[in-house]
Amino acid sequence: MQQGIKTLVVVGVGLIGGSFALALKRAGLVERVIGVGRTLENLQRALQLGVVDEISQDIADAVTQADMVLLATPVGQMGALLAAMADTLPAHTIVTDAGSTKSDVVALFRQHLPRQLARCVPAHPIAGSDLSGAVAAQYGLYENRKVVLAPLAETGADASELVSRLWQACGAKVHVMSAAEHDAVFAAVSHLPHLLAFAYVDMIAGKDDAARCFDFAATGFRDFTRIAGSHPEMWRDISLANRAALLSELDDYRAALGRLQALLAAGDGTGLAEVFDTARAARVAWNQRFMRQG
Amino acid sequence: MQQGIKTLVVVGVGLIGGSFALALKRAGLVERVIGVGRTLENLQRALQLGVVDEISQDIADAVTQADMVLLATPVGQMGALLAAMADTLPAHTIVTDAGSTKSDVVALFRQHLPRQLARCVPAHPIAGSDLSGAVAAQYGLYENRKVVLAPLAETGADASELVSRLWQACGAKVHVMSAAEHDAVFAAVSHLPHLLAFAYVDMIAGKDDAARCFDFAATGFRDFTRIAGSHPEMWRDISLANRAALLSELDDYRAALGRLQALLAAGDGTGLAEVFDTARAARVAWNQRFMRQG
Numbered sequence A, B: 001m002q003q004g005i006k007t008l009v010v011v012g013v014g015l016i017g018g019s020f021a022l023a024l025k026r027a028g029l030v031e032r033v034i035g036v037g038r039t040l041e042n043l044q045r046a047l048q049l050g051v052v053d054e055i056s057q058d059i060a061d062a063v064t065q066a067d068m069v070l071l072a073t074p075v076g077q078m079g080a081l082l083a084a085m086a087d088t089l090p091a092h093t094i095v096t097d098a099g100s101t102k103s104d105v106v107a108l109f110r111q112h113l114p115r116q117l118a119r120c121v122p123a124h125p126i127a128g129s130d131l132s133g134a135v136a137a138q139y140g141l142y143e144n145r146k147v148v149l150a151p152l153a154e155t156g157a158d159a160s161e162l163v164s165r166l167w168q169a170c171g172a173k174v175h176v177m178s179a180a181e182h183d184a185v186f187a188a189v190s191h192l193p194h195l196l197a198f199a200y201v202d203m204i205a206g207k208d209d210a211a212r213c214f215d216f217a218a219t220g221f222r223d224f225t226r227i228a229g230s231h232p233e234m235w236r237d238i239s240l241a242n243r244a245a246l247l248s249e250l251d252d253y254r255a256a257l258g259r260l261q262a263l264l265a266a267g268d269g270t271g272l273a274e275v276f277d278t279a280r281a282a283r284v285a286w287n288q289r290f291m292r293q294g
Helices: A015-026 A040-048 A059-065 A075-085 A103-112 A157-169 A179-205 A210-216 A219-224 A232-241 A243-265 A269-293 B015-026 B040-048 B059-065 B075-085 B103-112 B157-169 B179-205 B210-216 B219-229 B232-241 B243-265 B269-293
Strands: A005-011 A030-036 A054-056 A068-071 A094-097 A123-125 A146-149 A173-176 B005-011 B030-036 B054-056 B068-071 B094-097 B123-125 B146-149 B173-176
Touching (some): A005 A059, A059 A075, A068 A075, A068 A157, A075 A103, A075 A232, A123 A157, A146 A157, A157 A173, A179 A210, A179 A232, A179 A243, A179 B210, A179 B219, A179 B243, A210 B179, A210 B269, A219 B179, A232 B269, A243 A269, A243 B243, A269 B179, A269 B210, B015 B030, B015 B157, B030 B040, B030 B059, B059 B075, B068 B075, B068 B157, B094 B157, B103 B179, B123 B157, B179 B210, B179 B219
Parallel strands (some): A005 A068, B005 B068, B146 B173
């Protein structure tokens, strides 16, 4: 246990938290995992599946035994959870998270754990899925995936390094950037596409001929809209948490779409083809890199 | 050959035309396939691969031997092709196409083949892919796929029935609707998402921090943008050919996106979650039906 920890408390035992626990157990880097959550049924399933060793619905009590607490819930729940654990959290315990936005998590740490900021390590594992719950937890989820750490100025190097080492043991590649940098990048490449896909499917579903439209939707529609099957509560929280960056991306996208529509209205085939060409070249180059990374 | 045809001329021997030829050969419903195209290298590859039996770069000559001509080129080339074959096309020859838009193809048939409209069968096989060229041709591409026939008022029942029978022999399910109905549906479920994806990738590629954005793009980005890897020339043609319906969809989508942005700007989590919920429920229901259909 020299490189690892004794007791990990995972708050929110779903795909993200559960897969972290499984990977660390397999690597022999955690001795005991306590699962904390709102839904007893999900916790019991996590216990049956061996994702966690113990379960608790009392976060204030559970954290008293923790060397590390991972918050793996939707971002919208984290404030209440941090408030609930603030009084009983041991001074040595590292607190990290797996939220999709970071500036808001930094603010929550500052608000609720002002005396323990040296032990706070905001993090974001990039491993999306439309699956959820303890049954979605899986070995190998983080193999070759990226994890962003966005430490505060106050975060201790030892805490950052331990969190980094654990993610690397899960097979992930760790990148460090500021919370603001993180949020701008993810507004662009993750949060905006989710909003675009949600808005699109909502629009089609509201059409008079929605049934016929859905009848003829095919593989292009399937892939373009996959992320519209994502968890509404989670994406409401992410959208609100990263509101400023996301509003800025929406402004840019609506302007870009307006320019494309003007080209189409003018029958400007050359202009349309230029946009399509640029997009295709960028997408093809991106996909080749992405596939090489595995 | 009672249910089939003797000589099929495929103009544009790529994924769509080549896979049609392969399926009909395997079904024993065509005796001889002549491939016509602009690129000699692609035609020679089609010949080597057994996708076609003969090749020609002279469409006026090739169609003199045809019982059926399939136009499987981008829609933007069809006018010139129909003009080139109009004078030599035998009276009995059926002319069909595989274009992604139908009102414009109907107009081209009326313009170039006004005395042979009884033999014209506008069609659209729903089998997208970002692959192209003769090497993309494959057996089984049309298994359980939909094909829309959009016959003119003048189209003879015998011509429609033969085209329908051949597509069914490829494994496809044939649906009949008007060209206008077809174009409205496909503007919504296919052409709009392509424009949205092209505009999105073009926008990301133009960012100052594009390299970092692409670095952190993951599976959600991958699926959402897959169709932005589609053929620029083909999609320029489709966009222009279905301009009116597509402009209408773009108006609707930009309005929907404006409403979503207003909810976000107002911090209206309930309103956001309602849109996301509706979209998710519709996407999940659609996907279950789509997977059952295979």
